Amino acid sequence: MSVQPGWYVDPADTETRRYWDGEGWLGAPIPVDATPPDGPPPGHGPGWGPQAGPPGWGPQGAPPGWAPPAGPPGWAPPAGHPGWPGRPPEPRPHGLRLAGYGRRFVARLIDFGLVLALNVVVNGWFVWRWAQEWAPYWQEVFRRAARGDTSADGLPMPGEQAGSLLVAILLIATALWLAYEVPTMASGGQTIGKRVMRIRAVPLAADQPLGFRRALSRWSTLGLPTLLWYCVGLGLVLQLVDALSPLFDHPLRQALHDKRAQTVVVEVPHRTESAPSNDRNQPPGDTP
Numbered sequence: 001m002s003v004q005p006g007w008y009v010d011p012a013d014t015e016t017r018r019y020w021d022g023e024g025w026l027g028a029p030i031p032v033d034a035t036p037p038d039g040p041p042p043g044h045g046p047g048w049g050p051q052a053g054p055p056g057w058g059p060q061g062a063p064p065g066w067a068p069p070a071g072p073p074g075w076a077p078p079a080g081h082p083g084w085p086g087r088p089p090e091p092r093p094h095g096l097r098l099a100g101y102g103r104r105f106v107a108r109l110i111d112f113g114l115v116l117a118l119n120v121v122v123n124g125w126f127v128w129r130w131a132q133e134w135a136p137y138w139q140e141v142f143r144r145a146a147r148g149d150t151s152a153d154g155l156p157m158p159g160e161q162a163g164s165l166l167v168a169i170l171l172i173a174t175a176l177w178l179a180y181e182v183p184t185m186a187s188g189g190q191t192i193g194k195r196v197m198r199i200r201a202v203p204l205a206a207d208q209p210l211g212f213r214r215a216l217s218r219w220s221t222l223g224l225p226t227l228l229w230y231c232v233g234l235g236l237v238l239q240l241v242d243a244l245s246p247l248f249d250h251p252l253r254q255a256l257h258d259k260r261a262q263t264v265v266v267e268v269p270h271r272t273e274s275a276p277s278n279d280r281n282q283p284p285g286d287t288p
Contacts, residue, residue, distance in 0.1 A: 098253050109191035
């Protein structure tokens, strides 16, 4: 069923209320216990100016005894999403569409390809030396397999440097990934892959740059397990779980690294599209 325009509890943050115009969210959220204006938020409807909201609008503006209005007759709010009948509309953090998993996956593939290219240049010699240490072992395994011999007795062991080389390879690979991703995410929320796919990571609290600390926290959940590849591939399993986690997260499609850093991945609108309103376009008091 179609949800009529009005002020409703935001499914993405049940502590706030936002205006739904029948197709998407408009304007900035207000506290759930604040008195909503009659009609759309400032700057989004006839007769509203961008300077001030209606009298009493704000965290302390609710009159004594005021309670959030009930939904239209016959609505039955589902658990976890007060005020919405059935499946709630998809959240639009800061007025932007959530990025689909397909876009995020392709963006990550692009980034992995670029990081792999960096590793070929910087890490290539270490990988070649590590392969040389293991070459006698695998050559003998293949020779025995060709003869139908499955015994492991007398197999040549890799050289003493194999373990140290693997640790060096993983350390360099992790450092290259960090240097590639964290600075660009901190400044603009986009790696090269995200730029190509027109998506961006933003904090849940406000549409602003992530900053170095948040970008590092976000990357470390996915990137640091690379060091655990040494432990029978444990790191790879952790990274796979993280990569698939947005498929099972609702309604914000957050990966585990998004949850740790309190970020969300949104689509970047084309220049021909009208830019969504953000906190800087709202008058004081609109944003809790």
